[in-house]
Amino acid sequence: LQRDAKGQYLFDLLCHHLNLLEKDYFGIRFVDPDKQRHWLEFTKSVVKQMRAQPPFTMCFRVKFYPTDPAALKEEITRYLVFLQIKRDLYHGRLLCKTSDAALLAAYILQAEIGDYDPGKHPEGYSSKFQFFPKHSEKLERKIAEIHKSELSGQTPATSELNFLRKAQTLETYGVDPHPCKDVSGNAAFLAFTPFGFVVLQGNKRVHFIKWNEVTKMKFEGKTFYLYVSQKEEKKIVLTYFAPTPEACKHLWKCGIENQAFYKLEKSSQVRTVSSSNLFFKGSRFRYSGRVAKEVMESSAKIKREPPEIHRAGLVPSRSCPSITHGPRLSSVPRTRRRAVHISIMEGLESLRDSAHSTPVRSASHSDAFVAPGRGGRAESSERVAVIADENYSPADSVLPTPVAEHSLELMLLSRQANGAPCSIEEEKESEAGTPAAAEAEEAGGELRALCPGAGGLGAAQAEQVNKFVLSVLRLLLVTVGLLFVLLLLLIVLTESDLDTAFFRDIRQTPEFEQFHYQYFCPLRRWFACKVRAVVSLLIDT
Numbered sequence: 378l379q380r381d382a383k384g385q386y387l388f389d390l391l392c393h394h395l396n397l398l399e400k401d402y403f404g405i406r407f408v409d410p411d412k413q414r415h416w417l418e419f420t421k422s423v424v425k426q427m428r429a430q431p432p433f434t435m436c437f438r439v440k441f442y443p444t445d446p447a448a449l450k451e452e453i454t455r456y457l458v459f460l461q462i463k464r465d466l467y468h469g470r471l472l473c474k475t476s477d478a479a480l481l482a483a484y485i486l487q488a489e490i491g492d493y494d495p496g497k498h499p500e501g502y503s504s505k506f507q508f509f510p511k512h513s514e515k516l517e518r519k520i521a522e523i524h525k526s527e528l529s530g531q532t533p534a535t536s537e538l539n540f541l542r543k544a545q546t547l548e549t550y551g552v553d554p555h556p557c558k559d560v561s562g563n564a565a566f567l568a569f570t571p572f573g574f575v576v577l578q579g580n581k582r583v584h585f586i587k588w589n590e591v592t593k594m595k596f597e598g599k600t601f602y603l604y605v606s607q608k609e610e611k612k613i614v615l616t617y618f619a620p621t622p623e624a625c626k627h628l629w630k631c632g633i634e635n636q637a638f639y640k641l642e643k644s645s646q647v648r649t650v651s652s653s654n655l656f657f658k659g660s661r662f663r664y665s666g667r668v669a670k671e672v673m674e675s676s677a678k679i680k681r682e683p684p685e686i687h688r689a690g691l692v693p694s695r696s697c698p699s700i701t702h703g704p705r706l707s708s709v710p711r712t713r714r715r716a717v718h719i720s721i722m723e724g725l726e727s728l729r730d731s732a733h734s735t736p737v738r739s740a741s742h743s744d745a746f747v748a749p750g751r752g753g754r755a756e757s758s759e760r761v762a763v764i765a766d767e768n769y770s771p772a773d774s775v776l777p778t779p780v781a782e783h784s785l786e787l788m789l790l791s792r793q794a795n796g797a798p799c800s801i802e803e804e805k806e807s808e809a810g811t812p813a814a815a816e817a818e819e820a821g822g823e824l825r826a827l828c829p830g831a832g833g834l835g836a837a838q839a840e841q842v843n844k845f846v847l848s849v850l851r852l853l854l855v856t857v858g859l860l861f862v863l864l865l866l867l868i869v870l871t872e873s874d875l876d877t878a879f880f881r882d883i884r885q886t887p888e889f890e891q892f893h894y895q896y897f898c899p900l901r902r903w904f905a906c907k908v909r910a911v912v913s914l915l916i917d918t
Contacts, residue, residue, distance in 0.1 A: 378423055383422060384418055387405065387417070391405070391437060395437075397454065398451065399450060401441070402443055404440030405435050405436070406435065407434065409429065409623075410428055411623065413621065413624060416634075419665055440634075441634075441635065441669070442458070442551030442570070446458050447545070448673075451683060452686060453686055455534075455537060459488075459537040459541060463540075465552075466481060467508060471547060471550065472771075473547050477543065477547065478508075479523055481540060482509070483520050484539055485508060487524055488533045488537050489533070493525040502521065503518075503520045548575075551568075551571050553631070554568050554577070555568065555627075555631070557617040559616075559617055560618075565583075566771070567601075567617060567628065569636075570635075572588070573585060573587040573591070574603060588639050590607060591632075595629065596619075599618050599620070601629060603616075626660060630662050633650050637664040644668050647665075647668075648663070649662070868897070
């Protein structure tokens, strides 16, 4: 890449390589040296967005999940969305009931290994692959039963389409979780979906707010504010605390982009958004792409021969396969995968133990907020949507990109010191040939940064006080600056030839005459003398 190459150039180059036209749903994600995720901004230079040294590691991801993935125009687009959702399923982002999980896994099997063949698929063949963070023998038998009896004859494209249709109906479809804390210090995951803003705690969706009810989003430091206006003209402010200011800014930018993409009718309605009400404070951001309605209209006009799709084989490892032109990749022994998985999951027990299923407390001064359902109907705390049989705790869902191999080794060494059952040699061998050789380290980094716990509430209050003091100081500074500018403007106008009653009255006051003869006239003569000297010097040279 040239140093001044924009993100749009890189993205267009990639989509051309993939022969992808419906590209607005996708984006490029990268991780900075502090393990903070970012979406590549297409209007800015690629090199300037990277804080690391080249070569840069980036990942092609679904950024805006289609509202109806089955309605996508081209099969290549559906296949890429299928790969993303399959990855979400494995990393724990797409959480669902056991019955739904078995059906989704059976669709994946049918799409990638074809019809059941007793000669090729011996007893227990479904246990050779891992579709979810955790498996059970009962679930594996159910997957094999559905694959044998219900899906025979389906082509890969048909199975993928059925997979998408089923995934779209789940409560966690399109969820890209952001770990946060509510005002009570309870762990929660915030996410933006095609339908609105959601909050997940335990195994329940405790909040769902449609996009047309979200009036504003802003952040200050680690604090994220969501302003909601309901039909009863009841205004609510929801407050959450992100692990770091960078994570909070990323959350805010994701919210701005998702709301613009799904809510607006056309891209000309997009406006620059500020994180603060005051022009001299906060970040400014503007979504630069097309909106969902424009994308659908553009897709309807596509008229070309469907491009050839090179489907990859099923790789039962931590990273789902991507579109490839090479040979199919071999399987990884499941016992070794389980050892790797146990080490990854080890640091998540405290998060699971502290998960709450009650609605989070609103930061507004009104009554506690009760979230409306997808149809706009309010839900009580006893009727929040149950999304799965287990707690929503996306173990690997925060793994967007690989990181340096030496970082992985350091992480695995620390796990061994804590009694983790996975060795560096096993990890390297199990991940050989996959594109995500070191994703696990990033999960540890981001999950360790999940918020400090109950003691963090006092620190957050102290930080709020500091922010208030800084805001007051900024306001005083700007006020003094404005007064100084206004004073200079008044002096210039009064000394000009502008003849109005207001200025005549000012010029006739003794104070103005004293200022004019003792200060302004000498200053004007001195300034004119200096200007003449500079002009003469320039003429001579």
